[in-house]
Amino acid sequence: MAKKTRHAAGATPAVVALEQAGVPHTLHPYDHDPANDLGYGLEAAQAIGVDARQVYKTLMADVDGRLVVAIVPVDQKLDLKALAKAAGGKKAALADPALAQRVTGYVVGGISPLGQKSRHVTVLDSSAEEFDVVYVSGGRRGLDVGLAPADLLRLTDGTTAPIAR
Numbered sequence: 001m002a003k004k005t006r007h008a009a010g011a012t013p014a015v016v017a018l019e020q021a022g023v024p025h026t027l028h029p030y031d032h033d034p035a036n037d038l039g040y041g042l043e044a045a046q047a048i049g050v051d052a053r054q055v056y057k058t059l060m061a062d063v064d065g066r067l068v069v070a071i072v073p074v075d076q077k078l079d080l081k082a083l084a085k086a087a088g089g090k091k092a093a094l095a096d097p098a099l100a101q102r103v104t105g106y107v108v109g110g111i112s113p114l115g116q117k118s119r120h121v122t123v124l125d126s127s128a129e130e131f132d133v134v135y136v137s138g139g140r141r142g143l144d145v146g147l148a149p150a151d152l153l154r155l156t157d158g159t160t161a162p163i164a165r
Contacts, residue, residue: 012139013105013115018147021155025147028135032109032142040109040137041074044144048135055135055144056128058111060100060120064089067103069122069156071113071136076125076164086123086161112139113156122158124149129160 011019018025030047038046045052052075059070059078068087072078084092097108105117113122113136128134128149136152138145152158 012112012143014112014137014139014145015115015143017115017155018145021151023147023151023155025145025151026133027138028144028146029138030142030144039074040141044135044137045074048144050135053127054131054133056125058113058137060095060104060111061092062095063087063092063121067095067099067120068092069113069116069120069158070163071122071124071128071152071158072164073125073127079163079165082161082163082165083123086159086163087121106137106139107141110137110140110143112137112145113152113158114145115139119157122153122156123163124153124156124158124160125164126160126162127164128152 028048036043041057045055055074056071057074061068070078080092104111133146135144135146
């Protein structure tokens with residue numbers, strides 16, 4: 001008989017994935033302000049008190065007709081041409097936000113690279129290798145998780161490439 005694992009009430013699929021994998025991580029909840037004008041990622045960096053270069057946003061892109069997860073620092077932009085190359089394609093465009101929400105199971109501003117409904121090719125900006133810990137969305141607005149970049153790559157079957165500018 002399989003052993004049942006108990007998760008904290010309200011745990012997101014991202015947090016459940018981390019717990020099930022036994023990955024060391026830290027949870028950083030904060031009060032999301034819907035009126036903030038910083039953007040979700042910069043708001044998170046400020047709220048949890050870490051350098052924005054260490055906080056990463058999760059973006060969904062269409063690379064030659066297939067969805068790809070791009071993870072880049074919140075203070076930078078995604079280089080679509082670099083992402084296409086890293087994902088083995090020719091052309092990339094940001095995915096429609098409604099599609100991103102539907103395929104990940106998360107809302108915009110809370111899309112986590114972890115615990116998505118289905119697996120997608122995942123590319124983490126190579127700047128993450130500079131840090132022992134990076135912060136990504138924990139699966140809802142107002143929650144970030146800290147974990148080692150190597151663990152993030154392992155859990156997403158991801159690769160690194162210079163995809164931010």
